[in-house]
Amino acid sequence: MNKPFKDKVVWITGASAGIGEALALAFAKEEARLILSARRANELNRVAQQTGLPPLDILVLPFDLNDTSKATALAAQVINKFGRIDILINNGGNSQRSEAMQSSEALERQLMEVNYFSAVNISKAVLPYMKRQKSGHIVVLSSIAGKFGFYLRSSYSAAKHALHGYFESLRLETETLGISTLIVCPGKIKTNISINALTAQGETHNKMDASHEKAMLAETCATIILQSILQKKEEVLIGGKELLAVKLKRFFPKWFATVIRKQSPY
Template sequence: MTQLTHKVIWITGASSGIGEALAKLAAQRGARLILSSRRGAELERVRQACPRPQDVAILPVDLSGLDDPEALAAQAATFFGPIDVLVNNAGISQRTAMLDTGMAAYRQLFEIDLFAPMALTKALAPAWVERGAGHVVVVSSVFGTIAMARRTGYAAAKHALHGFFDSARIELGHRGVNFTLACPGFVRTNVSVNALGPGGQPYGKSDHDIDGGMDPLVCAEKIWRAVEADRYEITIAGVERVAVLIKRFLPLRWYTAFARRLRVN
């Protein structure tokens, strides 16, 4: 069991949405936090909203081009000591069809959604192996297990996350490093507003599914409970869980036909 009290937890994408909710709930559990995103002012807002702001540090970073993850990890450790839990939450989505999506947009998606989590995890993993303790939390998506129109790059990056971290668990799980993959469905965040739209620009609109989605605090509480129970993977979804089950248990042609009928932004 992973207890969060007194743990040093580094959360990326912590300036809003699920990351902000994870920070607030972890702080309530007595953890010390390092919060990262591009927006320093928003990180400070989240820090002030946490219990005991003195136990929360902010580390602004742009994960779209992470040149020296080891140096960044070393900087994170200067606040409260060695990192116990890394939460790879930062990410960007997509709202464009394959034929309208340039390779630059795909590369941006992979840099943030896949390569940054890989790099930060690799930077911290050697110390965890030496200590025999550490925990990686990966905020993936139901799109890590299913596919949908207008999500080619997003689904590809999330599927790749599962391949990488499931493999890493096989290599390091018996050496004290735990891995929890959380797969939320629709959560009320700015993921659609900030998603890549035509020309690689922000989509700028919120989907009706996102607007009607789960409260971020509810999602975050489910994630932390899964972490505390050392669960390998958790799907956090409402009606969208139906798509996950169809993909898992029925012929792929059935899922493909089902997905084509869905109205997606």
């Protein structure tokens, strides 16, 4: 069977759970070589073991997206082991469940750091290698919250909107170097994202939102991301009926303004 990702070197952040874990398993099935990052080394090792890849083909590289000042050194570690990097997936992130007026500056900065600046820093650390290779793929996980603001998501939504401005610009600047950029906008995917979302006090929300419980599986989301990379798509929306809101805002903004106010934040 044709395996277009065979031997490709793929670095996934947020690989210890949810969509990132599903991506790791999907790429492993394709016989890609993987770098798995997140904070929890034990969970990364669990995922690494589940991939069934031999140690030669996998690197567990834990770090905190809240501080990516050492991104260049991390990228150098990847190059030391694999000699190249074909696909970077900026997937790790944290959602928010707090009103703007209750949210501290510290929380707002953390949400921007983890959801926006980390993707910028890690991408900039791998781009020189991709330029040298004359090929590469940068993938970034935005959200439908990157398309419109929503209750309890002010800074999360701001960070996701920022990704579009940055990575659309980066795409224009690097496509002539052989580098492709894909922006992924999931709607609702069944992961622990709502449980892990940060509250005004910077603690975790610790509740599974009803809208996530019945949502698309992370495995399905991962399959669509792999297909979108192969098809060199620039942007992809992934999810269920919640994606209609994106079309509604674009084509019927007044109708959207009424509909969005009736949605539950959970």
